[in-house]
Amino acid sequence: MAKNSLRIGILGASGYTGAELVRLLACHPQAEIALLTANRKAGARYADVFPHLAGLDLPDLTALDAVEWPGVELDVVFCALPHGTTQEVVAGLLHANRPDVLDEVMHESQGALAAAIPGAPRVIDLSADFRLFDTAAYAEWYGHAHQAPALQQEAVYGLTELAREAIKEARLVANPGCYPTCAILPLAPLLAAQQIEPADIIIDAKSGVTGAGRGAKEQNLFSEVSEGVHAYGVAQHRHMPEIEQVLSLAAGQQITVNFTPHLMPMSRGILSSIYVRMTPGVSADDLRQTLIERYADEPFVRVVARGVSPATRHVRGSNHCLVGVFADRVPGRAIILSVIDNLVKGASGQAVQNMNVMFGLEETSGLGQQPMFP
Amino acid sequence: MAKNSLRIGILGASGYTGAELVRLLACHPQAEIALLTANRKAGARYADVFPHLAGLDLPDLTALDAVEWPGVELDVVFCALPHGTTQEVVAGLLHANRPDVLDEVMHESQGALAAAIPGAPRVIDLSADFRLFDTAAYAEWYGHAHQAPALQQEAVYGLTELAREAIKEARLVANPGCYPTCAILPLAPLLAAQQIEPADIIIDAKSGVTGAGRGAKEQNLFSEVSEGVHAYGVAQHRHMPEIEQVLSLAAGQQITVNFTPHLMPMSRGILSSIYVRMTPGVSADDLRQTLIERYADEPFVRVVARGVSPATRHVRGSNHCLVGVFADRVPGRAIILSVIDNLVKGASGQAVQNMNVMFGLEETSGLGQQPMFP
């Protein structure tokens, strides 16, 4: 890299993932935040929206439409817009908002356009818009046809540990969902090793409330959420096809999983309690060994000591994923416990990790903060 | 009943289940609390130990050894002593602490002694000491031989809805554990109806911290528990054999379940997310219908409307159990969600319910308080 710093834009910076990007990038030695957008809060100082970051020197929030794209000269854009609104924006970004090119890309095949347009930043999209590469699956789960199908095909699903090489070259990274990251990291290697039965995977996931974003909804009020727990989106959650897409690839066959998310009275963290049936002759220790070997060189994924139960508290604020493996009393079954911070490894931290990979920086830059406990 | 009120003793009244018994009995029209024991706090006013109950007129705490048993003339004793210390105490209670009889009962067969001894109260034991009627299972899970095996055989496992008739006549009721109550209520009827596969039951349970009692332990400190979640006792929890014992009876065959408890950052409540495989030809709606019919006349168990996810908040402080049934996307599988308040239906409330049954009172007496939300 010739320049000292990357010039960075964050679209949709008034949500929790936006603030988390800012928090992490503030400790990144090669990051310069040059643009922050938020339509409803356009004109506001960032410190008014997130007072905990008032100590930083940041640009004011601006409306997305008010950005003069070629002029801002961004190297990379993090797109943290609501699901569904992102497709057109990303198509514009990747084509330098040149109408001639853009019209083409929205309607034609991708081939001729995949080359980088001068002046176009690379994009890391934190929404769900580019995660499903199956057009039919997208239409089924989101209720409408994808608006940028060529880009949908081109986008790299950015679970860093599984797609590092592709991420290096990607123009567009679809940053994975929080639940999928937590479930796929332990499951994909075990499916690839054919150590667990693809037809018998049950993922009981527990998430903090920040996973629902900062929107003002009755069901996320303190008085509705504290001192209790409940399942939601039972057999209907949109992270299910995302999990199945990646696990099917790992297994080499189509997989359907049980995925049941639960809302926890905590702000951050996901624990996936995963119940699997092992293939004949395989033991829980074999699963453990496979994961230890698979992630031996990874800075952010760690298999905990035998008998230790990973807790979301032990990854809070960090980009870590901890995994534990237990033999079940039911013969042939095992229990896998996986934890991440949904706002870090499940969103903004992995996005920064992907940025580091894309631009050839040290992969851990900006991600060296230890978990905060208590 | 000739008398207006039952004279009641609570042994081990300085714990949470003791306080909860007092809270509930304070609204019971036929209850008179005549004795409260707590060895370490003997001599203290109850209001000093539980200030929230200072408005009640209660006896001071006394040491268990200091009680002059025949004199107190109790009708019923709730035994909320720690697991393991209860066996000798209960044997004594049931035999009016007469050494001659007691010596016999601790060493001989039960037959001749099952008849009520004059002056002996009936006993509802909230510990785990009399829940397992299999002597070998008790020894395996608790690490020592049972000290009152005849009483172990005699004790009625007091899950009220499943054992009402036996409870009516029981001298000794083993009040069920919180996790077992929450899991067995939905599962037993489905196993009895042969609608689910006995070999494929996964119970992912989430509990509030009061389930761990009031003992001062590092792992239950606020700063250790808040803002996070983790599994504990994986594949080792002592409520597992209790669940398996009852479900095996219901199914007519030996059952082994996966049971994984999780500690939640909340004080009260248990949610059991239960993953089952249905027998051929059975649908989730069939499960639902079986449960609706089974519990149609029960005042405390209710199947919620289709699509509703039961929340622990919706039973807090009440003796209710709510159950929901969902079809899974994985063909042939279903998801059952069951919630209780661990201190009420999972402990003291069910104990009062059992007392009502034992003495021919209105079963809902003292249990009419609605859940408290928020």
Add this chain to the structure above:
Amino acid sequence: MAKNSLRIGILGASGYTGAELVRLLACHPQAEIALLTANRKAGARYADVFPHLAGLDLPDLTALDAVEWPGVELDVVFCALPHGTTQEVVAGLLHANRPDVLDEVMHESQGALAAAIPGAPRVIDLSADFRLFDTAAYAEWYGHAHQAPALQQEAVYGLTELAREAIKEARLVANPGCYPTCAILPLAPLLAAQQIEPADIIIDAKSGVTGAGRGAKEQNLFSEVSEGVHAYGVAQHRHMPEIEQVLSLAAGQQITVNFTPHLMPMSRGILSSIYVRMTPGVSADDLRQTLIERYADEPFVRVVARGVSPATRHVRGSNHCLVGVFADRVPGRAIILSVIDNLVKGASGQAVQNMNVMFGLEETSGLGQQPMFP
């Protein structure tokens, strides 16, 4: 009372105070809930809005405009509508929604109309609309002239312990705010006894989040409120003039207090930490004695033992108010600690207490539930 039960209406029943009224009245032996209104949720079953109360037999929610007033034949109406929308509604209720009378009352003096109109229910208003009897103060703090000034004068400020006699005869009770109830109960007797300096009263109040209602606002989201504390409405909160109005009456002079509310990461409860300067020669024990004597016969107000610090947990779910008094190390100063449950004694519980007083029922009816701890 000739009838067995009061026929009760609750307007604005979809909020937390509405649900709390239903919870308490469900245990009231002389209460029949005949009407529940909520405009935005009109047509819904109450159980859909508050699943924890699904076990009760309740009327469906209806829109306020759809009520046929004479037909419903209510004895009493609890009005839990938003502040500002209540004045016209209450005027209508008290005059049986007869346009001829109503027009008069909204514009003329109160004298001729104070007599009960046949068919008109008595009203307990939980909003702030009728709490300030000073017209100018109302206009200053609420930004507009009162729309029913005659009723504003007629309304009885329903802090039960201070106004029991007037409440008995009232057509319209203005149920006190939560902060005022917690602060006034200890302060009014001390001012009346001239034991504390009226010019030096500092009330640092800490409230649970339910005080902000069930409206979907960003600042009340779980992720915004948990794990932290902050002051709000500093020197601007609308409960301040309400406190000052009542304390000024008690003191016989105009009082200005410092009142600083704080938002706590808890659902229920208010703790008022009150810092006072005593008049010459008065000790903290004197304050204590005055409060003990003043509230000796009150069922819901209790002065705790010397040295005990009242906790909001010890009144949760109950209509209790606990008060503690401590001498400060600064000579001549004392610290008064007062706790209530904001939804019970601070709102719905006191409203039921007032209903009991208005209709000559046992004052504690429906309010016998003990506090729930933990």
Add this chain to the structure above:
Amino acid sequence: MAKNSLRIGILGASGYTGAELVRLLACHPQAEIALLTANRKAGARYADVFPHLAGLDLPDLTALDAVEWPGVELDVVFCALPHGTTQEVVAGLLHANRPDVLDEVMHESQGALAAAIPGAPRVIDLSADFRLFDTAAYAEWYGHAHQAPALQQEAVYGLTELAREAIKEARLVANPGCYPTCAILPLAPLLAAQQIEPADIIIDAKSGVTGAGRGAKEQNLFSEVSEGVHAYGVAQHRHMPEIEQVLSLAAGQQITVNFTPHLMPMSRGILSSIYVRMTPGVSADDLRQTLIERYADEPFVRVVARGVSPATRHVRGSNHCLVGVFADRVPGRAIILSVIDNLVKGASGQAVQNMNVMFGLEETSGLGQQPMFP
């Protein structure tokens, strides 16, 4: 500094302040943790005691008595031992545990010994043992005579912003208490400027539970603390004389304050709501201006914008102190709101800040992490 890194020891490393030191020092470019002691957990891996720090390469825990002092060659020791046990340990450290010197220092005057002993590390003590320099006050509040009175006189009270120059040269820094740090930072400049009345200071403080440490005590259990608030140590807390000592110096006269701490259902953070009376002619804006000017060049203390209420969430995990100033409605009075993270600026963060000052490092080294919200 010639060396690249400071060799650091942490005594009492198994508590929360110990873990927080490790978390912060892990991001410090010139820190090498060479020694971790914890008597009860001696021999354990640090990751077993604090799993969230398992990713770091740290020495195992050792018993304090087992340390071979000259050999470890430490530059600085953080002493996080329980209050009362520290005096002898610190005396030993500062004199290289040479019995000849040590015996002298424990009994003689300090003069001859103040010079650094070769091989002795400099000490930052996080306990309360050296904070009170008044021997009589120490004896009164702690119930026994100080065991190292010469060191008590020598120790520098390490509120960095107030004592930076003295800290640079100190052998022994008494790291301030959490409550005192939060209260003194805003109050000392205002007293020095004679803008507030020294006789009328009321500090209502709200603290997270980590302030009570990791000891297993019933009153700090999750179920005792969550969903509620209460005052404790009313008019008796040991941080009171510490506050008064420093404020008296600032004011140039003896000051007695009202200080009332409250336990909050949160892990981290302190909010001090401070009620003051201004001297004649002074306004709240004057107070604000004094604080802005006083802390203009400080990296960690910031006066927030007018009308903004500082929240503990906005400093969580950081070394920041935020201060807001409000005019009260009571003429002549003002409200000052001050927040810190009790484990960072209130303990370990300020300790690292002091280390940086003592060794001439960049003062913000290791303290650059932004607050974590939510």
